[in-house]
Amino acid sequence: MVSVGDIKKLREMTGAGMMDCKKALIENNGNIESSCDWLRKKGISQAAKKGSRIASEGVIAQTINNNVATILELNSETDFVAKNENFLELSQKLLDTIINAQDIENVENLTIPNSSNTINDEITNTIGIIGENIKLRRYKKIHNTNGFIASYIHSAISENLGKIGVLISIECDNINDKTQHLAKQIAMHIAASKPVSVDQTGVPQEDINKEKEIFTEQAKSSGKPDNIIVKMVEGRIRKYYEEVVLLEQAFVIDGKTKVKDIIAQFSKENNINFTIKEFVRYELGEGITKQEEDFSAEVNSMVSNTNSHL
Numbered sequence: 001m002v003s004v005g006d007i008k009k010l011r012e013m014t015g016a017g018m019m020d021c022k023k024a025l026i027e028n029n030g031n032i033e034s035s036c037d038w039l040r041k042k043g044i045s046q047a048a049k050k051g052s053r054i055a056s057e058g059v060i061a062q063t064i065n066n067n068v069a070t071i072l073e074l075n076s077e078t079d080f081v082a083k084n085e086n087f088l089e090l091s092q093k094l095l096d097t098i099i100n101a102q103d104i105e106n107v108e109n110l111t112i113p114n115s116s117n118t119i120n121d122e123i124t125n126t127i128g129i130i131g132e133n134i135k136l137r138r139y140k141k142i143h144n145t146n147g148f149i150a151s152y153i154h155s156a157i158s159e160n161l162g163k164i165g166v167l168i169s170i171e172c173d174n175i176n177d178k179t180q181h182l183a184k185q186i187a188m189h190i191a192a193s194k195p196v197s198v199d200q201t202g203v204p205q206e207d208i209n210k211e212k213e214i215f216t217e218q219a220k221s222s223g224k225p226d227n228i229i230v231k232m233v234e235g236r237i238r239k240y241y242e243e244v245v246l247l248e249q250a251f252v253i254d255g256k257t258k259v260k261d262i263i264a265q266f267s268k269e270n271n272i273n274f275t276i277k278e279f280v281r282y283e284l285g286e287g288i289t290k291q292e293e294d295f296s297a298e299v300n301s302m303v304s305n306t307n308s309h310l
Contacts, residue, residue: 002026014039016128017121042128056288058082058134060165061091062151063099069149069167070099072139073282077132083157087134090126091161094119098139107139137288140167140280147172147277150183154191163284166190171275179274182266185253186246190281195246198276203244211240246276 002025010021010032016039028034058075059082074091076082097110097119104110108120117125119136127134142149147170155163166187172179197203215236219229242248247260267274 002030006030006032010035010039017117017124019117019121020125020128056285058137058284059088059091059157059161060153060163060282060284061095061161062153062165062167063095063160064149064151064167065099067144067149068099068141069144069151069169070095070139070141071165071167071280071282072098073137073284075135075137075285075288076130081130081132084130086126086129088158088161090122090134093122094136094139095160098141104139104141107136138282140282142167142169142278142280144169144171144277147275148175148180148183150180150187152184152187152191164191165282166279168279169277171273171277173273174270178266178270179272182263182274185251186259186276187279189249189252189259190246190279192252193246193249194281194283195249195279196244198246198278200241200245200248203241207244208237208240211237246279 002022006025007018007021010016010025011018013032014021014036016024020039020042021035024035024038025032028038056075057077057079058073060071060073062069062071072091072094074087074094076084076087081087093112097112098104098107100113101107101110108118110119111117112119112122115122123134123136150168150170151160152166153160153162153164154166168183168187168190170179170183196207212233215233216229219232219236222232224232242250242258247258247263249259251257251259251262253262263274263276266272
């Protein structure tokens with residue numbers, strides 16, 4: 001009889017999934033050391049060691065199911081593995097799990113549909129199969145009951161997988177081809193223009209304070225009087241909003257009309273209420289510091305280690 005304690009201990013020692021640890025213990029009559037060897041032979045226990053390696057490649061995956069949508073970033077170490085069938089299958093399993101879950105606070109413990117594995121187990125098992133570190137870096141789920149959700153994938157390798165993913169939630173009283181087309185265009189705009197919020201109220205106050213500080217110092221260096229400096233900073237902040245606020249940005253389709261004016265004109269011409277409630281934009285690897293490989297240093301380190309054992 002295999003105990004839960006032994007399964008936990010073996011998992012901590014090897015980094016393998018719960019089901020793999022249970023199977024190893026059953027195969028080896030509960031012997032921990034033999035089970036470790038069994039997992040090593042299967043290549044599964046290597047997953048723990050691979051977990052420390054930087055994973056900055058991978059995919060952005062997203063899916064929409066009626067009024068619910070999910071987007072996630074799943075990272076691998078190399079672009080080659082990001083196209084691996086097992087890796088892509090894992091991304092789809094994670095999407096299906098998260099979009100159907102009621103609570104995603106402890107996402108790693110969610111059970112994969114039609115399986116006894118958790119998300120953490122599934123990732124660990126895939127690491128063992130592929131031989132590279134894999135990380136579920138981030139994920140988000142959005143709901144919309146008064147309109148619809150549109151999406152866009154850039155550099156797509158399939159319908160819902162690519163390098164940049166955008167979900168946009170639209171409040172709308174008439175869902176038709178025109179409203180869906182405009183939403184798709186705005187999603188494409190978001191992918192290209194990288195806004196940080198829908199409107200000015202969504203811009204983090206710390207970002208505004210930082211920009212004001214920078215603009216004030218720049219204005220002071222010009223030698224202008226304080227009352228002029230205040231107006232100069234106000235003008236620069238308005239310009240800043242045009243750069244980072246979705247509704248204030250120039251629409252990429254024509255390069256000049258603000259997004260808010262495009263929406264206002266569309267709503268008037270079609271007698272439709274069309275309001276952007278929220279959006280999510282994920283770009284693969286953004287913010288990840290990639291590890292630089294120093295081949296000569298690596299060789300010297302290997303030589304030093306070899307000499308120290310002579």
